[in-house]
Structure formats: structure tokens, C-alpha cells
Amino acid sequence: MSSPFDMQKFRTLIYNETGMLFDEKKDYYLTSRIEQRMKEARIPTVAEYYQTLMLGNTRDEFQKFVEAITINETYMFRDFPQLQGFAEKIFPAHVESKLKKKDKTMRVWSAACSTGEEAYTLAIILKEMLTGHGDWQINVIATDIDTKVLDIAKKGVYGARSMKDTPLAYRQKYFIAEDKDSFSAGPLLRNIIKFHQLNFMDKEEMRKMRNFDFIFCRNVLIYFDDNSRKKVVEQLYESLVPNGHLFLGHSESIGRITDFFETQTIQSFMSYRKPLR
Ligand SMILES: C[S@@+](CC[C@H](N)C(=O)[O-])C[C@H]1O[C@@H](n2cnc3c(N)ncnc32)[C@H](O)[C@@H]1O
Numbered sequence: 001m002s003s004p005f006d007m008q009k010f011r012t013l014i015y016n017e018t019g020m021l022f023d024e025k026k027d028y029y030l031t032s033r034i035e036q037r038m039k040e041a042r043i044p045t046v047a048e049y050y051q052t053l054m055l056g057n058t059r060d061e062f063q064k065f066v067e068a069i070t071i072n073e074t075y076m077f078r079d080f081p082q083l084q085g086f087a088e089k090i091f092p093a094h095v096e097s098k099l100k101k102k103d104k105t106m107r108v109w110s111a112a113c114s115t116g117e118e119a120y121t122l123a124i125i126l127k128e129m130l131t132g133h134g135d136w137q138i139n140v141i142a143t144d145i146d147t148k149v150l151d152i153a154k155k156g157v158y159g160a161r162s163m164k165d166t167p168l169a170y171r172q173k174y175f176i177a178e179d180k181d182s183f184s185a186g187p188l189l190r191n192i193i194k195f196h197q198l199n200f201m202d203k204e205e206m207r208k209m210r211n212f213d214f215i216f217c218r219n220v221l222i223y224f225d226d227n228s229r230k231k232v233v234e235q236l237y238e239s240l241v242p243n244g245h246l247f248l249g250h251s252e253s254i255g256r257i258t259d260f261f262e263t264q265t266i267q268s269f270m271s272y273r274k275p276l277r
Contacts, residue, residue, distance in 0.1 A: 006046050010034065013053060018066060018145060019201050019228030033068040037061070067148045071223065074114040076121050076158070077165040079218065079250055085266035086214070087125050090245055094213060095133065097243060105137045106130065109212045109239065112220035113142035116153025116195065117162050122216060123189045124170050141209070143198035153195050156185035201228070206235045213241055219249035230257045237261065237274055246272040 010030060011022050022030050034049060041061055043049045053062050077083060098104070106126060110119040119142035130136045144150055160181045163171060175183040198205050200220075215236050221229045236246055237260045246261065248254065253270065255263065261272035 006050065007031070009050055013050075014066075014069065015225075015228070017062070017201060018199060019232065020069070020223040021225040021228070022069070030069065033065075037065050037068050040064075063147065067146045070146050070149075072114040072146065072149050073219070074117045075162045075165060076117045077167075078118065078121070079269075080165060081267040082247065082250070082269040083121065083125060085269055086245075086247065086271070087129055089266045090264075090271055091125075091129050091214075094243065094245070095130070098213075104134060105139070107139045107141070107212045109209065109215045109217075110140060110142040111198075111215055111217040111236065112200075113144050113150075113153060113195070114146070115149045115162070116142060116156065116193075117158065118142070118216060118218065119153065119193050119195070120156065120174075120185050120189050121166075122214075123192050124174055126192070127174075127188060128170075138192045140193045141212075142193055142195045143209075144195075145197065145199045147197050150195050150197060156190060158183050158185075200232045200235070203235070206239070209235075209239045211241055212239050213244050214247070215240060215244070216247045218247060218252070221248060221252045221254075226257050229254065233258055234260065240274040242274055242276045244274050246274075248272070 007024070007027050007030065015021055034046065038044070038046070038049045041049070041052070041064075043052060053065055095106075098106075108122050108126065110122055113119045119140050123138070123140045126138050126140070130138065142153060144153075157178065158175075163175075163183055171183065174186050174189050176186050178184050198209070200206065217232070217236060221232065224232065233246075233254050237258070240246065248270070250269070254261075254272065260274070262275050264271045264273060
């Protein structure tokens with residue numbers, strides 16, 4: 001389709017706008033997505049398509065392009081041991097320290113939530129952990145760059161694949177079975193989750209994300225390079241309350257790019273704590 005020069009221009013544009021790094025090895029993937037968008041937008045040449053993406057008044061097409069290239073794989077209770085470690089080893093101590101300050105708010109951010117399964121999972125864990133401990137104000141904020149996945153997240157209806165790791169008791173308590181292969185999140189969860197679009201590279205919007213007790217930013221920084229990872233992670237640090245924790249995906253480590261956090265190993269996972277100043 002396009003010459004190597006064309007592809008470099010696309011790679012640079014994506015990197016600057018989203019932080020995602022597509023190296024040459026992923027050209028086949030990028031090429032197929034560009035072709036798909038060109039067809040749907042009825043744009044005949046790659047050069048014209050690139051120009052369309054570059055024009056400030058065609059953000060719509062840029063958004064569709066981003067949605068075509070993002071990887072949105074997710075499911076409920078993904079990385080179960082990490083969630084268990086969070087619930088059993090980290091959460092109780094955090095609750096205790098908040099109670100000492102008479103603070104009964106709990107704010108959790110599912111950063112890069114894709115179709116929402118992580119947000120619903122966190123809402124279930126918070127509900128389970130805080131029930132019987134008085135009236136807590138629980139908020140789960142869930143964001144993604146991709147508005148298409150956010151529409152699915154807001155609908156909150158999931159198939160068997162998404163639900164496969166959900167313990168049966170939680171499935172029965174928190175979801176309404178629409179049919180054999182379709183489960184709709186119930187009001188207990190919906191009332192505490194808010195979804196909205198957010199690009200990690202948007203500094204102004206990132207600055208508005210404050211006072212989170214826990215941030216889950218899992219399986220997204222693998223698509224970034226160290227430079228854009230560092231930018232995101234340092235913003236996430238600012239978004240946490242002192243003593244708040246950041247959780248990353250299994251294969252993601254930020255030890256070599258920032259020393260802001262105190263690290264702790266739980267199960268086989270690392271948790272990153274913002275120290276008390
Ligand atoms: C593989 S999913 C991760 C979903 C979930 N956190 C999990 O671990 O199952 C990665 C998500 O990161 C989002 N993403 C990629 N770049 C982003 C950016 N610059 N800002 C916000 N979200 C981004 C994608 O749209 C995608 O939905």
C-alpha cells in the first residue's frame with residue numbers, strides 16, 4: 001500500500017497523539033487498519049488519508065482511526081491473583097487509615113478501561129470489601145481514549161467470554177442474566193461507576209483527575225515506550241492521594257523509569273505506593 005516513508009509518518013502521528021509506539025514490525029497491522037479506514041471513509045490514497053488525519057477539523061476521522069488501531073482485549077476479574085492481593089493485603093490497611101481520618105470516601109480509577117470489565121470488577125470488589133463497614137461513598141471512574149469501547153462499557157452487557165472468570169456468587173448477585181450468554185450489570189454496580197473519554201496524552205484533562213485511592217492502569221503501557229510511559233506514570237502519581245496505590249499489568253514494570261513510588265510485592269505482583277509526605 002504505502003511506502004516506508006508513509007508508514008513512518010503514521011507511526012509518528014500516532015505516537016505524538018496517543019503515546020502508543022507502533023514499530024516497523026507492526027506495519028502489517030497498521031497497514032490493514034489504514035486500508036480499512038480509507039475504505040470506510042472513501043478516501044482513495046494514503047497521502048490523502050494522512051492529510052485528513054492531520055487536519056484539525058477532522059478530529060472525527062482521527063478518533064475513528066485511533067479506535068481502529070487500539071487493542072481492547074479485557075475480561076472480568078482479569079489477573080485474579082493480583083486482584084485478590086489488592087483486596088486482601090492492601091485494601092484493608094488503606095480502609096483502616098482512612099477511617100482514622102474519618103474519611104469514608106473511596107475513589108478508584110480504571111485507567112484505560114476498554115469495554116468496562118475492569119471497572120465492574122473493581123466496583124464488585126469495593127462493594128464486597130466495604131459492605132458492613134458503614135456508609136462509604138464509593139466512586140469508580142473509568143476512562144479510555146476509545147469512545148466505541150466506552151459505549152459498550154456504558155451499556156454494561158457482557159457475554160460468556162467476558163464473564164468466564166467471574167465467581168458464580170458475584171455473577172448472581174451483581175448481574176441480571178438476560179439469556180444464557182448475556183449478563184447485564186445491575187444497579188448496585190451502575191450507580192457507582194462513571195465512564196468518560198480520556199487520552200493519557202491530554203495533560204489538561206489528566207490534571208483534572210485527582211484524589212484517587214487506587215488506580216488500575218493495566219495492559220496499556222505495554223503499547224507505549226519508556227518516554228511516554230514515564231509521562232503517564234508521573235501524571236498518575238499526581239492523581240493519587242498520599243498512601244494511594246497504582247497497579248499495572250502483569251508484564252509491566254516502571255522501576256527503571258521512575259523512583260517516585262514505594263514498591264511492594266503482593267502475590268507475584270508489584271504494587272506502587274505514593275509515599276506519605
Ligand atoms: C488491552 S486494553 C486494557 C483493558 C483493561 N485495563 C485490562 O487490563 O483488561 C488497553 C486499552 O488502552 C486504551 N488506550 C490506548 N492508548 C490510550 C491513551 N493514550 N489514553 C487512554 N487509553 C488508551 C485502548 O483504547 C484500550 O482500550
